Amino acid sequence: MTIEFARTVSVPRPWGVVGGSFPFTTDDDGVAIGEIRYERPGQPVSEPSLLLKILLTSQPLSIQVHPDDAYAQSIGLPSGKTEAWYVVSAAAGAKVAIGLNQQMTPEHFRESVQDGSISTIVAWQPVSTGDVVSVPAGTIHAIGADLVIAEIQQRSDTTYRIFDHGRKRELHVESALAVANAGPMVVQARPLALTDERTLLVSNTHFVFERLRLASGTAWWLEAARETWLLVLGGLAHVGSSDVTTGDAIFAQSDRVNINVGPDGLIALLAYSGVGGPIPHALQRITQAGSPDLKFDETMPEPSSFTAATTGGGNQRKEIIR
Structure with missing residues (x-):
């Protein structure tokens, strides 16, 4: 964990x-x-x-x-x-x-x-x-x-x-x-809304890539059963035991991550291991009673890849590779 x-x-x-x-x-x-x-x-x-x-x-x-x-x-x-x-x-x-x-x-x-x-x-x-x-x-x-x-x-x-x-x-x-595939790229599908908060950007056998938009003052569970990365693009939140802001990232695996969103909301990128495809209930809102509010359209297809077609780091430790 x-x-x-x-x-x-x-x-x-x-x-x-x-x-x-x-x-x-x-x-x-x-x-x-x-x-x-x-x-x-x-x-x-x-x-x-x-x-x-x-x-x-x-x-x-x-x-x-x-x-x-x-x-x-x-x-x-x-x-x-x-x-x-x-x-x-x-x-x-x-x-x-x-x-x-x-x-x-x-x-x-x-x-x-x-x-x-x-x-x-x-x-x-x-x-x-x-x-x-x-x-x-x-x-x-x-x-x-x-x-x-x-x-x-x-x-x-x-x-x-x-x-x-x-x-x-x-x-x-x-x-x-x-x-190399020395030719044109195959036309790809657009991102897919999984819930109001989750947009599926890319899904393949190696990783699933999503964008999250969480409303201010809300609380969530992020189920990180697989290797999981969360990168903050905008807003503030308390994630696990850390306060995070734009440019910060969290690594999690085999654990449940509590997210308490700050007053400006939270925009983040979520990436996790792709074996098994997108996780239906990876993000669950915690209600006032403390139980998750599950939302996911399980009839949605799971595309193999997508092309569509914001922005720091409060307490990161930085290194430079020379």
Whole structure:
């Protein structure tokens, strides 16, 4: 039984930001920070299977692709990397790329990497605050500049870069060819309202990703039977034994988490292990009598993935990976 206030780890990236903006500020001493990772405190016996992080971009990231579980395990890695993004903030004109705008042969793919035309063949699309993008393993993708994105992913750092905007880092063209779906992304469904408070953003075998909107002054039970992450985007609450505000995160597993919402309400992202799909009664309101008020439309379908298409950390302990 576990309920923990997550610590943050700042990771320098060439496309990151210096200083950041509230609530995602970093003690970086002038170093460009591109990721803020949420980790369990102390020395846990085992790592979580999911990784929650914030991406902060001042420049475009590389065009890249991640392997699936089968390929990763064939080369001795524990897992592949499927991920999903929630746009916390976006400047005017901000964009991401998902898939390609045409099907490509291996020969055409190699040529486009060599001459740089791959940067125009990826399918760029504008994004704005609140948009959600599902990125299954094998999807060629990129994130543009001037974005703050909350990302949930399988816990893997295996990335095959295809194009890196002249940064002269190593490219992994042959590995990318081995794992990539070198064509357009399949059209995905939109988010689905599960209750007045819960919106299903993405659901797959690896994780379920939801957005929560809880009214001010209300009390809830969050059933964290599986590995669970809660990231606060707005408002105040007392969660477990911690006071949380924008930018804070909670890790829980095999436990019931009490949430007492503050006067401004609470907006949060919820992510948990995807085996078994969305949990029908994961969030239960506590009535004045102290019993849960159950609400869920159990006739709703459970989609495999979704694309749609706010923002700190009071008492987090911060680290920087150099």
